[in-house]
Amino acid sequence: MIWIWIAFAPILGGLVYGGERVLRARMQRRQGPPFLQPFYDMFKLLDKRTLIVHAPHALLAVAHFFALWFSVAAIFLGWNLLYIVFLHLFAQIVLILAGYSVRSAYSHLGANRELLMLVAYEPILILVAVGFYLVSGSFDIAQIVRGGGYLAQMPLLFIALLMIVPIKVKKSPFDVGEAHQEIVGGVEIEYSGMFYEFLYMARFLEYIFIYSFVFIFAGVSYALGAALVAGVFLLVNLVDNATARVHTMHMVKIIYAVAMSLAIANILWIVL
Amino acid sequence: MTKLETTLATLLADIGTFYEPKKWHFLTVNGIDLGEGKIELQWIFSKYGVKDEIVIYYALSDYETPVPSLVSLIPSAFMGEREIVDMFGLKVDGAERGLYLDEDSLQHPLRSES
């Protein structure tokens, strides 16, 4: 059963993404694309001729996708949370390498920004994992979801996690890595056809990845988890439609000043 | 509209005594081809906050005589100067071809013979 979930993870993410595009359009008083639009895009990209800059560049996109898929699978299988965070880090590093491996200035800038994003959100993810360990006594997700009451014990960590969700799903105010008006997609710029498709689907997996972090905050109660995810989803989209993009440095400062101190305060609170 | 005559040799001195950045708005440099190799150059100014006050300095010249550049007095004059270099093929100190046309283009579209 769990393997089916893992196999269908990208499709699930695609549904989330499709729903989000419709929701965003409605928030902007538009009709918006069909619900299944991400899948139409996927199939179309498979049909396009692929232009490759050089082979490792294309391969790194595939590696990024599979590494992400692996970390999502690890979440579904209930593995160690720290392990999952570092798997995800590996996936991001692969993407950054891909960005640096071509000569486009936009790609380099995008990779720079991806690195800064990583610097911003990675400590929070680790602190969240540490928080779970302190409360439930284990890094294993299988163990964590058997417990409960995380929201009551780590409310500040939850807020910190909320602040990095827009970075991961590339939404305003923290969509600096993609930033179409500035760097035309950043690291995505030199990809086309089938290999762009891997990045496009990796985006679906990012949705699953970050929202499952939100989900496990509910612990044993799956209904509460679903409600949390839906709430965060709405909130993130609302914020996306009400803010402009901030600078990369502003983003890092905001995350460090607010989210980081919230997270650390929460951990101190649990420990003491 | 007031038209004042000047010559290319005395242009810098004339404009230098006339132009005050807080009073006069520099519009542009203009060239008008009069035919037979003659060209009329105009430097156009307007006064801030006053109705219909336009001053045009003009000088008669030909295609070959180098035109002094006003950039030392009016930093924003370089656009207009590059334009007349492109359009008439004149020589202006410090202004190169290539604003609209290619750097090595042989065209000077606004000359009357072209």
Add this chain to the structure above:
Amino acid sequence: MKKTIQIPLGSQHISLLEPIRFKFECENEKIIGVDADVGFVHRGVELACTRSFEFKQVGYVVARVCGLCAITHSLSYTLAAEKLLGYEANDRIKYLRMLMVELDRIHSHMLCLAHTAENAGFEALFMQIMADRELVMDLQEAISGNRVQFDFIAIGGVNRDLTPELTALIHKNLTLLSEKIDALIGLFNNNWSLSLKYKGVGVLRLEDAYTYNALGPLARAAGLATDVRVETSDFPYEDIGYTMILESTGDIHARNFVRLREIVNSIAMCRNIADNLPAGEILEKTKGKPKGEAVVRVEAPRGELFYLVRGNGGNMLERVRIKTPTFSGIPAMMEVFKSSEYADAPAILASFDPCMSCTAK
């Protein structure tokens, strides 16, 4: 090792409507040098106005210099030609012309605001302003028959008249619009992320505005009180409630605010015109051929538009000189880019509202 990277912006870029190419020399993302290539849209309109078209057609040709401020182009040319023909338009024509120019200013300013929001990464605001802008576009379509490039002005008058139904429509749409503009003013003032993106970014100081001869909203945002609408006597702008809008900080926020408040002013002026339209013919016959030299300045949405027309008594003109607002704005623009962040560059660029097809003609 080379410390700087060169970031190109254009000639094709998603944040640009028009082809202009910047080369930013950047340290990390800080811009230390700018190089601009503006000649991508050069078509040669000035020459064609004197060689291929007769003076009666030129008004429609120069409208195609720029799609956003087409009406001011044809207006300036028409005024210059009418001066050469010795013709003075009656009040109704003047008021109708002012009406269309102000409507055009509203839609152009709104497009600029939308574009600035989009380039700052605020997609929802872009959509909101574009939706509100349709009110003005509908008005323009109803009055002139086309959404953009309405050849409304002809030598000797205007091509279409205002009917009572249109007056009612003007009032209806402009009332709706002014509510939305009030909401926008609040949004631009209070949104936290917009203030990060706009306040203190891309500052043009007052001295620089004087030195580089900035004009239009760019100069007024820096506190330089210049507006061609009060510096010429071609149109009775004071009679219909014109006020000059000035800001002092000169950043993107100030430029946006000049535009927003000018829209409010323009709405009031349009409603005044619609109420107090004098009676008279809308298209009169003109006689003769243009002879002599005439200069005309008109305030386009982006600033001062200057036309110099010289005729020799024939059907063809001798010289049509077009000096467009963005052309004079570029030196100031290049100055502002230095020492700002590359991440701000698209928003700064959009806040200047550059019109390359004007610049290169």
Add this chain to the structure above:
Amino acid sequence: MKFFTSFRKKSPWILHYNAGSCNGCDIEILAALGPKFDLERFGVINTGNPKQSDIFLVTGPVTYRSRERLVELYSQIPEPKVVIAVGSCTTTGGVFRGMYNVEDGIDQYIPVDVYVPGCASTPQLIIDAIVKALEILENKSKEIEKPFKLFGSVETIGNKLSRLNMAKRVKHD
């Protein structure tokens, strides 16, 4: 593959290039992306990146300087692709026809599939053109623009003939 072909028309990503237009048509393209006309209904995304685009929206009569970029952008779009010429001056040169720096329409340089008249084209016309372009996009095969090898034995004659047939089958109207 047959299965994927039918999805081409459901996700057209556009690339917009201004080859020297008066930007009247460009603002109408923006308006078409806005809420009133909402091109995203058809799955349109304005990508701004030629490598990920399907539909090439060009405005302007092609000036001397922009012609190289135009061809370059066109060749960077992977097959299958459709070109839409928006506006009178893009189709024929329009009012700019015969000016010294103008090349009289983009079909001098790249093949055009849909011509949109109007000065300026209205958003309604642009939407119509994109819907028309979707049909063409569905019929286009990515094989047809592969260069033919005249000499060399890489391809059999039968293959060549079948590709010729494919080229013929593409309907343009």
